[in-house]
Amino acid sequence: MIRASQTDLARNVQRLLARRGWTAVELARAAGLAERTIRGLLKRTNRPHRRTLTRVATALGAPVDELFQDPSLLAHRLFDRRTNPVVEQVVAEAPELFRGWTEGEFDNLYSRFGAGGALTAEGARQAAKSINRQRELQWKVAVLMETGDADLLAEFVELLYRRAIVPPGTFDIPSGGEARTGRLEGDFAMLDPKSP
Secondary structure: OOHHHHHHHHHHHHHHHHHHOOOHHHHHHHHOOOHHHHHHHHHOOOOOOHHHHHHHHHHHOOOHHHHHOOHHHOHHHHHHHHHOOHHHHHHHHOHHHHOOOOHHHHHHHHHOOEOOEOOOHHHHHHHHHHHHHHHHHHHHHHHHOOOOOHHHHHHHHHHHHHHHHOOOOOEEEEEOOEEEEEOOOHHHHHHOOOOO
16 A cells, blocks of 8 residues: 555544544444554554455445545645644544534535634634534424424425515515515514514
8 A cells, every 4th residue: 555545544534533523442443443453544554454444434434435535636625624724623622523524514614714714723613513503403404394394394494585585574475376575474473573
């Protein structure tokens, strides 16, 4: 195995560990491997066998080839990671914030920036919390869409959406296939900032 692949391997395993919120000890346990094997992999001091890589990937819930992704081939990811190096520090300091994250969520975090440029450590933490809040809300919505309340949720979301994009006090309310403009009434009047 060439040195660049070992570097990619170590970085990808660290990223996947952070996604799960695991330590090297937890990965070793889940993969059925010795802790020294995982530590050697992370420190790039050993050359793991295919069977070891398969166990690591399986435990991390990733395909083996994801362990060898070359970040430099993904220009935008590389740029984002170079402009936000503090994210790696935050991932290492607070892996629990990143438990269960997808690659897309990491891309989202790395692509953010602060008022004067790159994120600060606190900015990265706040962005991670915001992404987690969004994830939790999306999960809840997905669950509710599978229940008898799906239509109610869809109507409520539509009302909130329209409130966000239509001037306060007016709404295009579908009525028998036609749109009409009107005021919110009943239980949904509380959404109208002009309601008494």
